[in-house]
Amino acid sequence: MIELSEVRKAFRSTVALDGVGVDIGSGVTGLLGPNGAGKTTLLRIVATALAPDTGRVRILGRDAATRSGRLEIRRRLGYLPQDPGFYLGFTAYDFVDYVAILKEITDPITRRREVRRVLDAVGLSDRMHHRLGTFSGGLRRRVALAQTLLGDPHLLVLDEPTVGLDPALRLRFRETLSGIAVEHVVLISTQLTEDVTALCTAVIVIDRGQLLFTGKPDELTALADDRAWQDDTRHAGAFLSWRTGDGRYRHIGDPPPGARTVPATLEDGYLLLVGGRVQNPAQP
Template identity: 55%
Template sequence: MSAPTTITAPIHARGLVRRYGSRNALDGVDLDLGAGVTGLLGRNGAGKTTLLRSLATDLDVSAGRLRVLGRDPGDAAERTEIRRRLGYLPQNPEFYPHFTAFGLLDYMAVLKELGGRRARHDEIRRSLDRVGLTERRHTRVRRLSGGMRQRLALAAALMGDPELLLLDEPTVGLDPEQRILFRNLVSELAVRSTVVLSTHQIEDVSALCQRVVCLDRGRVVFDGTPATLIGRARGHVWEQTGRPGDGVTTWRLADGRYRVLTTRRGEPAPSGDRTAVEPTLEDAYLLLTGVQRGAR
């Protein structure tokens, strides 16, 4: 028998726990993530930021095993090695307001030990160009709009084409055109890198992610492809003319009909006005995180 080959995924987590006081923000997370784009979904407070911060070595975990790019974030030397190889966009990036856009990236590039001065500056110019901020390179951070700051934070995360890119709600504050630009950037990078992004924008996931991980109260409640998640919702989504009764999640559509999500599968239509419809990823997500907790 040949020796077993151990190929460690860029992210490998087993039984990951992060406690805040007596609460577990992460409550036993098992995850193996490889190349491509993974979308992290979950309500506010589900643990997305805590997970991303742990992966970014910005936060120590309380228990469990974590390897990032094959290394142990709990070890100081290995942590430094991980940080050199990852790009991280925090949920609320805080910048030094008096820095210019270029100056800020230069400062961060120095911390990341990105090459000599010339190579570093070339990389900064490339990053600013990728996010459409070249003309703002001499503008001070405090004078940038929210969307521009978000793009600057993205440029910082992209510098050096990291093997692992962790993005916490990266599309907040971006207009539709910028979101397309963002998607193109991320999908280009994901050919070679592992990208994990959290979002409340289901369209980002539909457009970008080969894989969806859904968190609920610190646990992974779904891990699979968007198509699999949608498949789970089939038979649970209806549209009807009259206002539905209790026990379902429902909203009124622009044409006056109601879209209905129910955990009860294949109920007989009580009247002719009720039609089963193909679920969207958003329906599937809502069913997973909302209705599963006891339909009301």
């Protein structure tokens, strides 16, 4: 549904994406990577907000390099930018209503119902007539999230959608997403590996503009199989160690002989992968 091949994008001398090629199918795909890995650049390209320097971008079967292709993609797109700007004098309702007009929902009655529906989906129906200037960062984030749901888009591109949501809302949001994701394409970037575990059917890891992994969450977890162990003391030879709640140490890396290995988590696999300690066998 989303096909990128050899996509490269540089901002002056900084290479944000260096020849990335991925195929993303329907369902929820999580994009993981450290800060500055190129996640936002990748999402902006998929959302047609940014043109790559080179490479091909096909989304929902349309070529993003043509104007008509982009229009068709945009008609089916809901996009949450990393840092959306707001007109602070607007109410939440006004803002979403404005985006609804730009999304070609011109009939006033349909638009009103749709705006109310999406604000309700993010739990803002009781505050929709308050000005954005009076909203906290988390509330504004929810308004931005609401506009992505307008018109039930086929493709959702969400840059760190769970930032600023409290645990209850995050749960509700995950439920909303998994509910719509069956035949839709959802691409989210996140810093939270738990988002991926809870939500995603596929996961992509990039670092320094390059693709490190693409596959199922289980496969990312499997990279850390037999590489996570627990001990009463800190082990100097481990790649990473941290003290857990029960006062013991959890290590990942190459376990010493006789180590008590524990079931790996997705986070273990991710950390080992980004740390260069393991490679995805499926990758070239």
